[in-house]
Amino acid sequence: MSILSPFRNLLNTRHDIARNLKTKGKKVIGWSCTYTPEELIYAVSALPLMVFGDVENTKLADIYLPVNTCSFARGCFNTALKGDYDYLDGFVASSSCDNRDKIFDMWRHHAEIPYMHFVNTPHTRTKRAQTFFYEEILKLKTWLEKSFGRMIPEIRLKNAVEIYNENRRLLRRVYDLRKKEPPLISGVEALEIVLSSMVMLKENHNELLNRLLAEVSSRADPPKGGVRLLVAGSVMDNSKLLKIVEAVGGSVVADDWCTGSRYFWNLVDSNGDPLHAIADRYLNKIPSSFMLGQEERFGHSMKMAKTFDVDAAIVFTLKFCDTHLFDAPQLKEKLRTQGLPVLLLEWEHSLSGLAQMKTRIEAFIEMVGGV
């Protein structure tokens, strides 16, 4: 058994783990956007859990959603309709894109979850926007306290910040393992590590990460390496696509997406009032494409490409994800100024059209590798 296996196993059995925690009296609260301040959910003694969508047909969601809806949002909604998330005690959404705003209506009307809340996330970072977001975080806190009958004292919040920051620092060290050639962990493994951190209690994840970091240099099954790649995009909530990339000669060593570096790159300032620090951290982290700071995000992509010494980049855009679809050609142009070959790839969350996608990825990697 590989030292990486626990992460994959946790990911695959995430619903069972959540259900099991519930039998021990733990509340489970789902979230769907990395702008959701998980620390607060954690501080109310609940398990914060990112809602993923199963890769499968979406027959149930198709009844309610038009074809031209974000396929990730569709996948999540379908999984909820199927009953896979029937254990959720609450759900926190965020106004981070049209798809999420509108899909929240769907959840409110059709998903049976006892408590739901919507965080209004600004799209700018002006002083007034900071204040507004802080007030939103306060409202989230009040909602959590009222819905789950437990106060969130400052000490618990500080504790949550510490555990979350520790997780972020450890994930950063895990990412550093990919600077080597060949990297010490593969892109698929790195993704599964990050994803597993989103569905389990962070202190348990920290333990696993510490063990991994202690043992990884002597691992018996290191990745073989290949064409070093940066991947960019929005959400990648399963490792199926990256498995294909790495099976045809790619070696994903860096990313710029929500379920990767953008999730943990920035820490919460542990000095001062934790609520303000949390609000600051989430609004000012490396921006997603719905935020106005487009240049900053492109800058992050370019920096990742340089730091991790990549040979090329693949920009994945989920079908019907407007903000990223507008950014993609511009990001491509930016990365090309750094001398990188770039492949733009639109993908469906359900992974339909996979064979054709595989051909394109393979051709791209061959082209880059042949140079």
Added chain:
Amino acid sequence: MEKSEIDRRLQTTKGFYRNYVRKFYEDAHKTKAEGTPVAWVASTFPIEMLLATNVFPVWPENYASICAAKHVSVRLCEIAESKGFSKDLCSYARCVIGSLFEKRANLPEGGLPKPDFLVTSTSACDTHYKWFQVISRHFNVPLFLLDVPYNIKGKSSSHLEKEHIEFYVSGLNQLIDFLEVQTGKKIDKRRLQETIALSDQTSKLWMEILDYRKTIPVPMGARDAFSAVFFMLCIPSTHMAIEFYTKLNSEVRKRVENNFGITEHEKYRLIWDNLPLWYNLEFFEYLKKQGAVVVAETFSHVWMGRLDPVKPMEALAKKYLPNFANCSIDRKIDLIEDLAEKFKVDGIILPTNWGCRMMSVGETIVKEEILKRLGIPSLIIDVDSSDWRSFNETQIKKRVEVFLQMLNRDN
């Protein structure tokens, strides 16, 4: 078209494009050449703020609809697609991005005049500011984004949250700073109040016009409404708008007094949601031939709202925050419910828009809720407002005909 039907078209809107729209674009080019700054602006932006300065605002969305009506939009969309912009993006956005790479001589009205800066908000969709970022990079001109909180409660303007109004007003103050830098002139507070007062007057006239359409037979149809809304949308606070709506108002009122409708055979009264098929406005004539008249559009009801000139900034917040694009779907359901009752409606057409999440997602809930609340059926049709490659005419017409038969009010 039978002669009697031709005679039923409104006089005031005849030659609308030539007399008003073309003139608007001619003025825009002329003013730009004379050195006045041109701003590109997106819908649901508080346009009154710009009209109170010497800036000339133009609307890429309006321009895209013109390109669609003139049947050049798909060619322009294809240019944008060749630059890497997905075919699933908003057709307005693709069309205008495409036009940046086309010779002006090949564009309707010589294209849009080059912007000096761009302004948009988050109060309708993501597309607005993402699209404008592309344009801002292309021309290397500044972009101002009015950050507007999403209204999840979806209640009427009297239920707006205090924090939302405050956030909006603070955004307007930032906008003033931005405009003062761009134009090099201080904003004239009195002119702003005058502009707000004019906009209020325009809105009042427009609301009256729309109200006349409660009458059976309906005195004004969707085609005229989608033309005439141009002033409400683009230049509400101008004397030209007031003059036009006064004329239209009196013509429509006379029709009501004389019991004169847009067709002799009004059988079904419909609400049309979202955008029309700009490349196929004849679709409304086709509906009329089936005895179906559109008595209200959600689109023509978005832009209006009374404004209190004494508190201009708050007035704008209260006008634009509750627009249904910025609210959860309940707001649209309430609007349609209200319209359906007041306008004595038999059915609702809910066209989705291929490149638009805001208009497409949630229509199933509208359909379900309206049926539950009022027993009125809806028909969802999957189309696109400006890209006719996503419009299957035969199939859509067949579905509409089946829907109308089902309404079967003609006993």
